[in-house]
Amino acid sequence: MMRPVRAYYPILPVLIGYGILFGIGQMVPGKWQLISQLAFFCALGQAFNLFMGMTGYVDFGYVAFLGVGTYGMAVSIYYLFDKGLGLTMIVIGMILAAVFSTLLSLAVGAVALRLRGAYFAIATIGVNEGFRFLIEGARIWNGSDGMIFSRHMKTAFGRETAMALSMKWADVIVFGVAFLAAVMTLLYMRNKVGYALTALREDEDAAKVMGINVTRYKLIAFITSAILAGLLGASAWALKLTYVYPTDVFAIHYTVEAIIIVLLGGAGTLLGPIVGGLIYGVSKYYLAIVLPGFQLMIFAPIIIMIIVLFPEGTVGILKKRVFGTPLEKFII
Amino acid sequence: MSLLRVENVTKRFGGLVAVDDMSFEIRHGELMAIVGPNGAGKTTMFNLINGVFPADEGRIIFEDVDVTRYPAYKRAHLGIGRTFQIPRPFASATVRENIAIGGMFGAAGSEISVDRAMELADHYIDIIGLKEHRDKPAGGLTPVEKKLVEIARALAMKPRLLLMDEAMAGMNPKDIDEMVAFIREIRDTEGIAIVSMVEHIMRAVAGLAERVIVMHQGALLVDEPTQEALSDPRVIEVYLGQPPEEAHA
Numbered sequence: 078m079m080r081p082v083r084a085y086y087p088i089l090p091v092l093i094g095y096g097i098l099f100g101i102g103q104m105v106p107g108k109w110q111l112i113s114q115l116a117f118f119c120a121l122g123q124a125f126n127l128f129m130g131m132t133g134y135v136d137f138g139y140v141a142f143l144g145v146g147t148y149g150m151a152v153s154i155y156y157l158f159d160k161g162l163g164l165t166m167i168v169i170g171m172i173l174a175a176v177f178s179t180l181l182s183l184a185v186g187a188v189a190l191r192l193r194g195a196y197f198a199i200a201t202i203g204v205n206e207g208f209r210f211l212i213e214g215a216r217i218w219n220g221s222d223g224m225i226f227s228r229h230m231k232t233a234f235g236r237e238t239a240m241a242l243s244m245k246w247a248d249v250i251v252f253g254v255a256f257l258a259a260v261m262t263l264l265y266m267r268n269k270v271g272y273a274l275t276a277l278r279e280d281e282d283a284a285k286v287m288g289i290n291v292t293r294y295k296l297i298a299f300i301t302s303a304i305l306a307g308l309l310g311a312s313a314w315a316l317k318l319t320y321v322y323p324t325d326v327f328a329i330h331y332t333v334e335a336i337i338i339v340l341l342g343g344a345g346t347l348l349g350p351i352v353g354g355l356i357y358g359v360s361k362y363y364l365a366i367v368l369p370g371f372q373l374m375i376f377a378p379i380i381i382m383i384i385v386l387f388p389e390g391t392v393g394i395l396k397k398r399v400f401g402t403p404l405e406k407f408i409i
Numbered sequence: 410m411s412l413l414r415v416e417n418v419t420k421r422f423g424g425l426v427a428v429d430d431m432s433f434e435i436r437h438g439e440l441m442a443i444v445g446p447n448g449a450g451k452t453t454m455f456n457l458i459n460g461v462f463p464a465d466e467g468r469i470i471f472e473d474v475d476v477t478r479y480p481a482y483k484r485a486h487l488g489i490g491r492t493f494q495i496p497r498p499f500a501s502a503t504v505r506e507n508i509a510i511g512g513m514f515g516a517a518g519s520e521i522s523v524d525r526a527m528e529l530a531d532h533y534i535d536i537i538g539l540k541e542h543r544d545k546p547a548g549g550l551t552p553v554e555k556k557l558v559e560i561a562r563a564l565a566m567k568p569r570l571l572l573m574d575e576a577m578a579g580m581n582p583k584d585i586d587e588m589v590a591f592i593r594e595i596r597d598t599e600g601i602a603i604v605s606m607v608e609h610i611m612r613a614v615a616g617l618a619e620r621v622i623v624m625h626q627g628a629l630l631v632d633e634p635t636q637e638a639l640s641d642p643r644v645i646e647v648y649l650g651q652p653p654e655e656a657h658a
Contacts, residue, residue: 080523268523272502272510279499286459288485288514288566345501 084267087347087409091259094351095119099252113248115358117313120255121331122338122350122357124309127262128302129336130345131271132295133278134197137332138185138204139306142178143314144326145208146307149174150315151224158229166233167242171250171311178307179300181208186299190292193281202329209327223322230319243317250312255351258305262347265298266409274298278345337380343390347409352391410473412437412570412602413458413489418467420453427453429627430467435570439602440593442618442635446647450627451606452494455572459491460484472569488516490568494575494606496555498562500548504539505530507547508561515566526565533561536595553584560591564599573605577613589616609648611639623647 095116102112121143129135153170162169181204189200213221230239265271273294276284284291315321334357342353364372387394392408399405411434420428428450435441443451457464460481469477476484485491490511498507505527512526521529534543537557542550547558556576563571576592577585593616596603605617614621614635621638623630625647631638638644 269513272506272513272523275502275506276499276510276514279501280497282461283493283497283499285481286461286485286491287511287562288482288516289510290480290482 080267083406085263086406088260088263090348090407091256091263091351094348095252095256098355102248109245109248111358111362113251113313113317114362115355116248116251116255117309118334118338118358119351119354120251120258120305120309120313121335122342122354123255123258123262124302124305125335126339126342126344126346126350127258127265127305128298130339130343130349131262131265131274131278132298133344134190134194134295135336136185136189136201136299137198137329138201139302139335140329140331141185141205141208141327142181142303142306143310143331144205144323145177145181146174146310147314147321147326148212148218148224148310149177149307150311151226151321152218154226154229154233154315155218155224158226158233163234167316170315171308174307174311174315175304178303178310182300182303183296186296190295190299205327205329205332209323212323221323223320223325225320227319239319243319247312247317250316251309254305254308254312257308259347259351261301261305263409265301266347270294270297275345337376340380340390341383343392343394343396346390346392346396348395349390349392356391410437411435412439412472414468414470415454415458416468416470418454418457418464418469420450420457420462420465426627428457428464431624431627431629432467433622433629433632435602435604437569437602438596438600440596440605440617440619441602441622442605442607442614442620443622443624444607444614444638444644445624445630447608448626449624451608451624452574453627454624455491455574455606458484458570459489459572482514485515485566485568486519488567488569490515490563490566490571492556492559492563492571492573492576494578496552496559498547498550498555498558501546503544504547504550504558505534505543507558508533508565511562511565512567515568517567529565530561533565536564537561553580556588560595564595569601571601571603573603575606575608578608582612585613586616589613592617614639 098112098115102109125139150170153166153173157166157169185201185204189197192200212218218224230242234242273289276287276289277291277294281291310326314326338350338353338357341356342349361372364375396408399408413435415431415433418428418431431454443454445451456462458469460479464477468475471487471489474487476487508530509526512521512529513523534540539554539557547555550558577588580588592603607614618635621635622632623638623644630643630647631641633641
């Protein structure tokens, strides 16, 4: 199973990238909110890339995994706050987030992963909306009233700790999820899973004939990607904001953002989501200051240009540039 | 004992009977060709053997295992390899990775590590003579090189039966002769049965096969040693129409 250590060198630029980002956030006053937003976009891209980039399948309902993950953390804090569990609640919340997103990915995957390409995309497009209607209509977990648990957090952890959890530690966990997603991506790339995914992305029928159980490998990538999304929802949304509304967490524009980030950076690359996340996050932030309200109008043509002119994304182009040089080992 | 037994296999697409009650055998280490004009059902027969889709009727037995209902990847694990008429390399992967993927997931798959598969790939890269392209993406190769990569990829699967779909289509006579020699050579070194599909390059059949199966309109027309099959009047009729004297009679 394990490959030689040098096969895992590309994790170094990832570590350095997130390290610098984290360092800036800690050291430069007043920038933590921007940095944590950037970390969220990087993590979102990294988690989404693990499935979309590696299999070539576009899951338009992807945000649903973040949504159920958010509910996983919310449910843990909302219902367990007076049980005296302390910080174990956060762990339970993360586990619930992972369990919820796994279950949802199994349910969606069992049906949708039988479909190819565009049909898969269409089949998944309603998953997030469907889940929102289910929670609102069946009034699960307070339905459309959502769950507000800032009070619960203060009661359980005390004012100081509750503040630190949502102002700082939630973002630290987001960094952790981003890095975990990168590690998983590299592990997959360097082992049979990654080769199977490359094969099925390029030519699914040929992959089958080569002895690859394509459904199994697609499902592995799908579940891994979903769990990471669930953890991201639990930290970046539930723990950070201390409330959850179904209309917020099942909004399709987060899926679109994930697609943009992956394409900007380079689908199927390890560093792509970081580069894409940074480019997208920074330009969104400053466009909102310079031309508030016009971000999407500006982004749309940029995205189209990128897809037409640079389909491999930033890192895809960089990879070609460093081919044959010593840097080749680090940039994938 | 036969390597593969096809027993009364039929496949229909709607009203069209693409393969009609076909029965034949392939022996261990045999060089065989499935021949027939366009639309005879050769490709469908190949797809039935390696499991791209299941047969409607009949059975397919590979090394005493009834694989009729097995999906393609399981048949690959048992040792059925396949190349396509238009080569389908994994374009973004390097030549080496392409071939290694065959080793990783083919008949030897579960025991082979990624590193071992890479070594295996290097071995086959030497055989096909594409050493200088080893780390290039397979998508950028010439058609003939892609064909070679595809054959190497199938060989890395360590199959006992290799189905080669029109390996010679679109090649010039010199390339055809080289390919025929290459196919004979890999049969000898790998000790596997190779079934080639040939539509009209009869020049190649004699060198490629010890035995020929001719298909016509989905059904088996002849199953004979190569020389007899090529001079069989029924085969000539399928390809050229009736001889003039009979047409007048």
